[in-house]
Amino acid sequence: MASIDEIQADIIEDFSFLPEWDERYAYLIELGQKMPPLPEEFRTEENIVRGCQSTVWLHRECQDGKVLLQADSDSLIVKGLAALLMQVYSGQPAADILTTDLTFFEGTGLSKHLSSQRSTGLMAMIEQIKAFAVRCAAGEA
Amino acid sequence: MTFNIDKVRSDFPILQTKVNGKPLAYLDNAATTQKPQAVIDAITDYYTNYNANIHRGTHHLSNLATEAHEKARKTIQTYLNAAHDHEVIFTRGTTESINLVAFSFGQAFIKPCDEVIVTAMEHHSNFVPWQMMCERLGAKFRVVPFDEKGDLRLDILAKLLNEKTRIVAFNHVSNSLGTINPAKEIIRMAHDAGAAVLVDAAQSVQHIEHDVQALDADFYAFSGHKIYGPTGIGVLYGKEEWLDTMPPYQGGGEMIDIVTEEYTTYNKLPFKFEAGTPNVVGPIGLEAAIDYLNQFEFAEIRAHEDDVLEYGRERLSEVPGLTIYGNSEHRASIMAFNIGGIHHYDLGTLLDTQGIAVRTGHHCTQPIMTALGIEGTVRASLGIYNTKAEIDALIEGIYKVRKMLGR
Numbered sequence: 001m002a003s004i005d006e007i008q009a010d011i012i013e014d015f016s017f018l019p020e021w022d023e024r025y026a027y028l029i030e031l032g033q034k035m036p037p038l039p040e041e042f043r044t045e046e047n048i049v050r051g052c053q054s055t056v057w058l059h060r061e062c063q064d065g066k067v068l069l070q071a072d073s074d075s076l077i078v079k080g081l082a083a084l085l086m087q088v089y090s091g092q093p094a095a096d097i098l099t100t101d102l103t104f105f106e107g108t109g110l111s112k113h114l115s116s117q118r119s120t121g122l123m124a125m126i127e128q129i130k131a132f133a134v135r136c137a138a139g140e141a
Numbered sequence: 142m143t144f145n146i147d148k149v150r151s152d153f154p155i156l157q158t159k160v161n162g163k164p165l166a167y168l169d170n171a172a173t174t175q176k177p178q179a180v181i182d183a184i185t186d187y188y189t190n191y192n193a194n195i196h197r198g199t200h201h202l203s204n205l206a207t208e209a210h211e212k213a214r215k216t217i218q219t220y221l222n223a224a225h226d227h228e229v230i231f232t233r234g235t236t237e238s239i240n241l242v243a244f245s246f247g248q249a250f251i252k253p254c255d256e257v258i259v260t261a262m263e264h265h266s267n268f269v270p271w272q273m274m275c276e277r278l279g280a281k282f283r284v285v286p287f288d289e290k291g292d293l294r295l296d297i298l299a300k301l302l303n304e305k306t307r308i309v310a311f312n313h314v315s316n317s318l319g320t321i322n323p324a325k326e327i328i329r330m331a332h333d334a335g336a337a338v339l340v341d342a343a344q345s346v347q348h349i350e351h352d353v354q355a356l357d358a359d360f361y362a363f364s365g366h367k368i369y370g371p372t373g374i375g376v377l378y379g380k381e382e383w384l385d386t387m388p389p390y391q392g393g394g395e396m397i398d399i400v401t402e403e404y405t406t407y408n409k410l411p412f413k414f415e416a417g418t419p420n421v422v423g424p425i426g427l428e429a430a431i432d433y434l435n436q437f438e439f440a441e442i443r444a445h446e447d448d449v450l451e452y453g454r455e456r457l458s459e460v461p462g463l464t465i466y467g468n469s470e471h472r473a474s475i476m477a478f479n480i481g482g483i484h485h486y487d488l489g490t491l492l493d494t495q496g497i498a499v500r501t502g503h504h505c506t507q508p509i510m511t512a513l514g515i516e517g518t519v520r521a522s523l524g525i526y527n528t529k530a531e532i533d534a535l536i537e538g539i540y541k542v543r544k545m546l547g548r
Contacts, residue, residue, distance in 0.1 A: 021494040022491070022494045022541075025490070025491055053485070053501060054484060054486050076484060077484075077486065078486065
């Protein structure tokens with residue numbers, strides 16, 4: 001499996017082919033729509049990550065020190081962002097998640113463009129993934 | 142001066158902004174308004190030529206700054222038709238104005254088991270401070286609901302009002318629905334029951350009538366930045382007889398008369414409620430904004446905004462699957478809507494790529510969203526400089542988003 005940094009570099013490259021913002025959003029939305037649907041049993045209250053404007057469901061699992069993630073959102077744009085996070089993090093060793101910087105958000109320009117990371121709930125998602133990675137790495141999850 | 146929309150637009154430099162290479166359509170005026178050059182100039186002039194601390198100074202600059210600051214108070218007094226200039230208290234904004242009343246009026250007049258009435262269409266700023274006050278003082282918190290059109294249920298208000306009601310707080314215009322509430326009638330009903338009234342004028346003072354004596358409001362609060370003035374300055378109007386009998390809100394400089402180790406006596410109005418070095422330039426900028434509006438007949442501004450609003454509602458109602466929230470016959474400035482199958486955040490974000498600035502979310506009115514059974518809306522809100530062409534851009538933008546999302 002490619003490393004977190006390799007995957008981030010691919011994402012940044014993919015976005016660089018799309019000069020217009022409406023194209024980038026269209027691509028982001030497509031990524032979200034292609035994400036495998038979140039099984040109904042994971043759509044629980046405790047899996048909800050609340051943004052200011054949208055709701056995200058984030059399911060976490062820890063297998064052999066690797067973090068497995070599935071997600072969904074009521075907003076297609078946020079769902080697309082979640083899909084990118086899944087690409088980057090899901091299946092990666094928990095230790096790598098904790099030691100690798102998240103660069104794709106800056107690299108794609110998405111960080112500047114989205115109204116605020118707080119409103120998308122993206123920061124909350126990242127915090128929850130990292131907190132889970134701590135427990136997974138320690139063998140507590 | 143007669144109202145000329147092209148001239149008005151040219152007075153607001155920021156309207157020339159391009160977003161992603163497209164002309165900005167600024168339709169987020171309920172959140173904050175843009176500033177005319179006259180306001181920007183007044184602020185620059187203050188810092189360039191007469192910046193100083195005020196009221197206590199003995200020097201030339203301090204005298205100039207004090208004079209300008211207090212002249213602004215008089216201009217605002219005139220705009221509101223308040224009886225006295227010392228009934229105009231400067232605050233940070235509507236939120237602070239309401240918190241001031243909730244605290245000081247509460248301290249003076251609210252006893253356990255007294256009642257306070259707000260409405261279900263209040264901004265959190267005119268909801269939470271009263272809830273906090275009721276919790277602090279053991280008073281009861283009552284909420285007047287609204288009907289399916291977005292009009293307040295005055296029949297229920299009538300039932301809630303009783304001899305225990307001490308104060309009624311409501312917005313003149315709802316920031317989420319655009320409803321113009323029948324302020325005079327509500328105030329008359331409250332007064333008949335012996336209750337005082339606070340009017341949250343954050344969304345009305347710039348659009349509709351704003352004569353505090355004609356309304357007979359006891360308190361009236363608004364923010365400078367929503368009426369084309371600077372941020373960080375707000376106004377609390379209060380009737381002298383109330384303000385005189387209320388204790389100070391904050392202690393510190395400016396608000397005192399004599400300070401000893403044993404006791405402190407307080408300054409007279411309005412300074413009793415203005416602790417600390419004030420926002421000196423804020424009122425000066427706000428005065429420039431009001432002077433800007435005063436160059437027109439207010440009725441002309443209203444007619445222009447209503448014309449664009451009705452055009453906007455008509456065009457929006459033609460969009461298949463679009464629901465408009467707030468259908469009172471008495472309305473101003475605000476168009477809140479959703480399109481079936483499209484999340485409000487997605488619609489707002491994708492409109493932004495086309496240069497169209499709207500607000501999305503619950504607009505700090507979660508009780509309204511709960512009543513409507515929705516998470517949030519897209520809100521387009523108008524100001525003095527908006528045009529039908531910008532409405533057309535909004536509509537075109539909505540169709541583009543629908544196409545992009547396959548809806």
